Amino acid sequence: xxxxxxxxxxxxxxxxxxxxxxxxxxxxxxxxxxxxxxxxxxxxxxxxxxxxxxxxxxxxxxxxxxxxxxxxxxxxxxxxxxxxxxxxxxxxxxxxxxxxxxxxxxxxxxxxxxxxxxxxxxxxxxxxxxxxxxxxxxxxxxxxxxxxxxxxxxxxxxxxxxxxxxxxxxxxxxxxxxxxxxxxxxxxxxxxxxxxxxxxxxxxxxxxxxxxxxxxxxxxxxxxxxxxxxxxxxxxxxxxxxxxxxxxxxxxxxxxxxxxxxxxxxxxxxxxxxxxxxxxxxxxxxxxxxxxxxxxxxxxxxxxxxxxxxxxxxxxxxxxxxxxxxxxxxxxxxx
Numbered sequence: 001x002x003x004x005x006x007x008x009x010x011x012x013x014x015x016x017x018x019x020x021x022x023x024x025x026x027x028x029x030x031x032x033x034x035x036x037x038x039x040x041x042x043x044x045x046x047x048x049x050x051x052x053x054x055x056x057x058x059x060x061x062x063x064x065x066x067x068x069x070x071x072x073x074x075x076x077x078x079x080x081x082x083x084x085x086x087x088x089x090x091x092x093x094x095x096x097x098x099x100x101x102x103x104x105x106x107x108x109x110x111x112x113x114x115x116x117x118x119x120x121x122x123x124x125x126x127x128x129x130x131x132x133x134x135x136x137x138x139x140x141x142x143x144x145x146x147x148x149x150x151x152x153x154x155x156x157x158x159x160x161x162x163x164x165x166x167x168x169x170x171x172x173x174x175x176x177x178x179x180x181x182x183x184x185x186x187x188x189x190x191x192x193x194x195x196x197x198x199x200x201x202x203x204x205x206x207x208x209x210x211x212x213x214x215x216x217x218x219x220x221x222x223x224x225x226x227x228x229x230x231x232x233x234x235x236x237x238x239x240x241x242x243x244x245x246x247x248x249x250x251x252x253x254x255x256x257x258x259x260x261x262x263x264x265x266x267x268x269x270x271x272x273x274x275x276x277x278x279x280x281x282x283x284x285x286x287x288x289x290x291x292x293x294x295x296x297x298x299x300x301x302x303x304x305x306x307x308x309x310x311x312x313x314x315x316x317x318x319x320x321x322x323x324x325x326x327x328x329x330x331x332x333x334x335x
Contacts, residue, residue: 021101021182022197024094028185029282038095041289044297045088051300052077058313065309069135071151072128073303073310075158079121080296086113087292091187107189112170114292115191116162118265121295122220123158125258128303129227136247137234165212166191169205176200186285188292192272213269221262228255253302257295264291 026034059065059074090110093099102110134142169191176198186193195205228251235247264287271279304310 021103022107022184022189022194023182024090024100024102024187024189025183025185026094026100026187027282027285029280034095034097037286038092041088041095041293042092044293045084045092048080048084048293048296048300051304052080052296054314055300055304055310056081058310058317062313065313066148068146068148068151069128069131070307070310071148072124072131072154073307075124075151075155076121076128076299076303079117079124079158080299082117083114083121083292084296086110086117087188087289091289094187102189107184107194108170108173111189111191111194112166114188115166116159118291119162119165119216120158121261122217123161124154125261126220126224126227127154127158129224133227133230136231161216165216169208172205172208173198176202176205185281187289190268190272190288192269196272209269209272213266217262217266217269221258224258257298257302260298261291261295264288 027037030037056074056077059070059077087110090099090102131146134145138145173191173194176195177200178197179199181197181199184193184197192205192209195202232248232251235244235251238244238247268284268288268291271284305314
């Protein structure tokens, strides 16, 4: 009995009824290197989980870390965990060859959570820049302008902003016809990456994505830059050379992490719209993976461990883990 021939596969296109499940191809052109690429991604993800969970635990458990500055660090840790966890586990499954399929619903959920987390983190970074500006340039008004209630408002506003920005593109993606195309050249689902699989008019997705990019991360980045410009101007007027050097070192570390967060993200967003035929796809995908794992791994160190109060609490916690609790005679004193 002669078997029916298998249907032809052209350009990774398969005839299916309805959208998905999609096939995540990983990093196009570097398939032989997937196992090696997974090593730094996995290590950075573990560092992000451990660092942010530790930072969040310290801020939540220690009554001495209840000031707005530390609570903003806690919010940053939450957004880092959400951004990395919504994307990296599936990316590792693809790179390790365990599972490259993702259902249409799961794909939309992943891109929604990842983009909301990115926008929320951008909002928190802006709030932290404003916090430092007020603390350095308007120290007498710090207590009146920034309180725990304000931090709560920042948290709600950051998540609400991200959800409001991402709800329309998810609705647009659900309405598009996909004509059976399944192959997504990426390690996780992105808005325009999914839209490129549709066989309908994707111009609303392109223009909406461009406008929200300009009005969300680009606007935040500009305001963060303005805040740090005012901070640097105030720092340069300090009489102490040591204080200037320390403040400049802190600002430089913050600027480095902010650059690592925004540059690959904006590059990825804009490449989808203007550079699809000029930027090699493997460069695009590698940079898209960079901003979901590197900043979450570095933020606990740059914003947390470099903060004196948190560093002291962390050293105290490590001493307890290695030496055990020390009996103290008389009133307890901090170092």
